[in-house]
Amino acid sequence: MASMSIVRVDGVGKSFRGLRALSDVDFEVAEGEILGIIGPNGAGKTTLFNVVSGALAPDTGRVAFAGQDVTGRAPDRIARAGMVRTFQLMRPFSSMTVLENVCLAAQHHRFGRRKLREHSLEVVERVGLGPWAHRAAPELPTAGLKRLELARALAMRPKVLLLDEVLAGLVPAEREPVLDLLARLREEEGVTLLFIEHIMAAVMRLADRVLVLDQGRVIAVGSPQEVTSDARVIDAYLGEEPTHADA
Numbered sequence: 001m002a003s004m005s006i007v008r009v010d011g012v013g014k015s016f017r018g019l020r021a022l023s024d025v026d027f028e029v030a031e032g033e034i035l036g037i038i039g040p041n042g043a044g045k046t047t048l049f050n051v052v053s054g055a056l057a058p059d060t061g062r063v064a065f066a067g068q069d070v071t072g073r074a075p076d077r078i079a080r081a082g083m084v085r086t087f088q089l090m091r092p093f094s095s096m097t098v099l100e101n102v103c104l105a106a107q108h109h110r111f112g113r114r115k116l117r118e119h120s121l122e123v124v125e126r127v128g129l130g131p132w133a134h135r136a137a138p139e140l141p142t143a144g145l146k147r148l149e150l151a152r153a154l155a156m157r158p159k160v161l162l163l164d165e166v167l168a169g170l171v172p173a174e175r176e177p178v179l180d181l182l183a184r185l186r187e188e189e190g191v192t193l194l195f196i197e198h199i200m201a202a203v204m205r206l207a208d209r210v211l212v213l214d215q216g217r218v219i220a221v222g223s224p225q226e227v228t229s230d231a232r233v234i235d236a237y238l239g240e241e242p243t244h245a246d247a
């Protein structure tokens with residue numbers, strides 16, 4: 001079957017000592033598409049990213065990126081091939097500046113020293129951390145650390161970016177520029193985005209399609225409107241909306 005999809009997940013299952021974190025997960029993402037991933041705590045969202053990015057080998061099923069089977073391939077190889085993830089808890093190298101942290105992520109491009117710094121500084125400015133470029137990374141407030149995590153991923157020039165709750169811990173005013181940046185990445189560079197997010201307003205605004213996980217299974221896939229009016233989704237997740245309130 002001819003396919004335009006850049007990411008393809010087929011029959012993925014993963015258990016942790018008998019706990020089925022993922023069961024028979026299938027989906028495809030088209031190049032340049034923005035896929036939101038939602039679901040209650042423990043639904044398997046992060047585990048799915050771990051499998052797709054190579055951090056965890058699935059028990060069953062396959063992951064393909066750009067037509068290549070990458071199942072079980074090392075995460076750094078997958079990242080270098082162009083599928084890059086961010087982490088919920090970012091760990092900057094504490095003895096380094098913001099810029100140095102980004103340079104480190106960009107290093108695999110084998111740019112010369114000057115080009116590496118130029119490229120990294122561009123990315124630092126792009127995420128709005130220009131004024132912080134030469135400060136020690138741990139001095140950044142939460143919103144800054146989130147941006148640094150995004151900058152490190154962008155420095156790798158991803159074709160596919162997997163974002164694990166990039167908005168968590170940000171106040172609404174801090175979210176807007178991040179959402180704008182993500183929308184621009186797709187518009188201007190055709191970057192494909194998969195993003196795990198609890199903030200529904202952000203999902204509604206950014207996602208072309210939404211995939212809903214519950215207890216390790218895909219219970220719905222569709223447009224944000226379709227998914228949010230789906231009775232199963234309301235039951236499993238949106239019904240408890242107050243616990244996901246924006247606070």
Ligand SMILES: Nc1ncnc2c1ncn2[C@@H]1O[C@H](COP(=O)(O)OP(=O)(O)OP(=O)(O)O)[C@@H](O)[C@H]1O
Pocket residue numbers: 016019021039040041042043044045046047048
């Ligand atoms: N390395 C691990 N060892 C054992 N159990 C794990 C491991 N990773 C995840 N799990 C379990 O697998 C299930 C799915 O977890 P996962 O973190 O993928 O869910 P999630 O949807 O990302 O949740 P959250 O929204 O809280 O981040 C949970 O029950 C979790 O406790």
